[in-house]
Amino acid sequence: MIPALLILLSFQLAGEVAARSLGLSLPGPVLGLVALVLSCSLRPALAERLRPVVLGLLGNLSLFFVPAGVGVVAHLGEFRSDGLAIAVALMASTALAIAVAALVFVQVVRLTGRGKAEVQE
Amino acid sequence: MTDAALIWSYLTQGPLLWLTATLAAYWLGDSFFRMTGRKSWANPVAVAVIVLALVLWSTGTSYKTYFEGAQFVHFMLGPATVALGMPLYDNLSRVRRAALPLAAALLAGSLTAIVSVLVIGKAFGLSATMLASLAPKSTTAPVAIGIAEGLGGEPTITAVLVLLTGMFGAIVVTPLLNLLRVHDWRARGFAVGVAAHGIGTARAFQVNETAGAFASIGMGLNAVLTAVLAPLVLRLFQ
Numbered sequence: 485m486i487p488a489l490l491i492l493l494s495f496q497l498a499g500e501v502a503a504r505s506l507g508l509s510l511p512g513p514v515l516g517l518v519a520l521v522l523s524c525s526l527r528p529a530l531a532e533r534l535r536p537v538v539l540g541l542l543g544n545l546s547l548f549f550v551p552a553g554v555g556v557v558a559h560l561g562e563f564r565s566d567g568l569a570i571a572v573a574l575m576a577s578t579a580l581a582i583a584v585a586a587l588v589f590v591q592v593v594r595l596t597g598r599g600k601a602e603v604q605e
Numbered sequence: 606m607t608d609a610a611l612i613w614s615y616l617t618q619g620p621l622l623w624l625t626a627t628l629a630a631y632w633l634g635d636s637f638f639r640m641t642g643r644k645s646w647a648n649p650v651a652v653a654v655i656v657l658a659l660v661l662w663s664t665g666t667s668y669k670t671y672f673e674g675a676q677f678v679h680f681m682l683g684p685a686t687v688a689l690g691m692p693l694y695d696n697l698s699r700v701r702r703a704a705l706p707l708a709a710a711l712l713a714g715s716l717t718a719i720v721s722v723l724v725i726g727k728a729f730g731l732s733a734t735m736l737a738s739l740a741p742k743s744t745t746a747p748v749a750i751g752i753a754e755g756l757g758g759e760p761t762i763t764a765v766l767v768l769l770t771g772m773f774g775a776i777v778v779t780p781l782l783n784l785l786r787v788h789d790w791r792a793r794g795f796a797v798g799v800a801a802h803g804i805g806t807a808r809a810f811q812v813n814e815t816a817g818a819f820a821s822i823g824m825g826l827n828a829v830l831t832a833v834l835a836p837l838v839l840r841l842f843q
Contacts, residue, residue, distance in 0.1 A: 489684070492684045492687050492688060493684060495687045496683045496684055496686075496687050499687070509755055509832070509833075509836040510829075510832045510833065511686070511748060511751030511752060511754075511755065511832055512683075512751075513682075513683045513684075513686035513687050513747065513748070513751060514686060514748055514751065514828060514829055514832045516683075516686065516687040516690075517686055517687050517689055517690040517693075517825070517828065517829065518690070518829060519690075520687055520688075520690035520691070520694070521690040521693050521694045521697075524690070524691070524694040525694065525697065531691065531694055531695075534688075534691065535691070537688075538688040538691045539691075541681070541684060541685045541688045542685065542688055542689070542691070542692070545685055545745075545747075545803060546631075546648075546649060546650045546746075546803065546804075547627075547628075547631045547650075547678060547681075548678055548679065548681045548682045548685050548746075548747065549650060549679075549682065549746040549747065549750070549764050549767075549768070550627055550630065550631055550650055550653045550654060550657070550675070550678065551627060551671075551672060551675035551676065551678050551679040552679060552682075552746070552750055552760055552761050552763075552764035553650055553651075553653070553654040553761070553764045553765055553768060554627075554654050554657045554658060554661070554668065554671060554675070554761075555668055555672075555760070555761025555762075555764065555765075556654065556658070556761055556762065556764070556765040557658045557661060557662065557668055558668050558761065559759065559761065559762050562735065562762070563765075566729070566731055566735060568729075569725075569726065569729030569730070569731055570726075570731070570735070570739070570766070572725060572729070573721075573722050573725040573726045573729065573731075573739060574722065574739075574742065574766065574769055574770055574773060575773055575777075576721065576725055577717075577718060577721040577722035577725060577742070577743075578718070578742075578743065578770050578773050578774045578777070578800050578801060579773075579774075579777055579781055580717050580718075580721050581714050581715075581717045581718035581721070581743055581796075581799065581800035582714075582774060582777070582778055582781055582782070582796045582797055582799075582800040582801070583781060583782075583785055583796075584713050584714055584717040584796075585710045585711070585713060585714025585717070585792075585795060585796035585799045585800060585823070586710070586782055586785065586787045586792045586793060586795070586796035587785065587787065587792075588706075588709050588710045588713040588714070589706045589707070589709070589710035589789070589791065589792035589795055589796065590706075590787055590789055590792045592705055592706035592709045592710070593703075593706045593789065593792075596705050596706070
């Protein structure tokens with residue numbers, strides 16, 4: 485467990501250092517994510533070494549944003565005054581994004597004729 | 606005999622109490638989630654946040670005091686974001702096989718998610734801070750919080766907006782895509798992963814294994830793409 489955690493933290497650390505030193509607007513952990521994918525493709529043994537700890541972390545992923553979520557208590561006023569605008573923006577935008585992504589995917593599959601569709605029964 | 610008030614004031618000095626409370630509230634939320642048969646509206650984070658908010662309010666505890674204990678849980682967002690690379694790595698062969706439709710759908714979906722929320726928010730006259738907090742709402746929470754911090758948004762507002770987006774996306778995806786007659790499981794899963802991150806992905810896995818795999822691809826790729834696009838798009842709205 486310790487080596488796996490050490491590897492994950494090192495990727496995050498390297499990501500933070502790279503993001504800050506290069507002045508990138510990407511969050512450090514996102515660079516760490518990209519580095520993890522690349523490293524695992526180069527050395528599949530690394531993926532197997534990390535897997536148990538990664539599965540543990542991802543299995544409880546939603547726990548980790550509880551503390552940030554509780555922060556909403558400090559902003560209840562904004563949610564009360566702008567509640568309708570926020571609700572409309574969130575709902576319309578999410579539905580649009582789902583529809584656009586799905587339709588574009590299907591359309592491109594049709595145009596290129598590539599990738600056998602895995603269709604709903 | 607020691608006064609209960611003394612014990613209370615001792616406990617509120619250290620991180621133990623609120624760390625324990627955070628885990629307890631999440632456990633409660635998760636039990637409720639299982640009890641309802643994992644319905645999208647019974648999200649464990651939503652339940653935990655409501656329970657903790659009520660506890661803080663009724664004990665007169667400030668968010669700052671609470672966070673001193675909860676920061677240990679909050680810290681895990683970073684390593685967990687790195688860990689999100691693993692499902693992406695596991696699905697690389699699927700990504701290669703459908704590279705073109707995936708790339709097109711990712712770009713279109715990611716841009717739609719960011720631009721449309723900013724257009725509507727701006728039309729309603731929302732503040733610049735609120736717009737910056739809204740911009741990354743379709744990405745997975747750990748990444749969205751990082752993006753919002755960088756954009757001058759309020760990370761705690763973003764956390765709640767991300768949560769609501771995921772819940773709404775998970776509820777609306779099946780009826781919406783049935784209406785649009787999209788039957789390809791890859792398209793259905795990928796779309797909900799891009800637009801509604803982990804909560805949408807969990808929903809996709811409930812419906813179909815292929816949809817779930819493509820949802821986690823969508824979530825992972827959009828985490829990276831939104832981190833790149835959100836600052837660029839937001840600049841146009843300021």
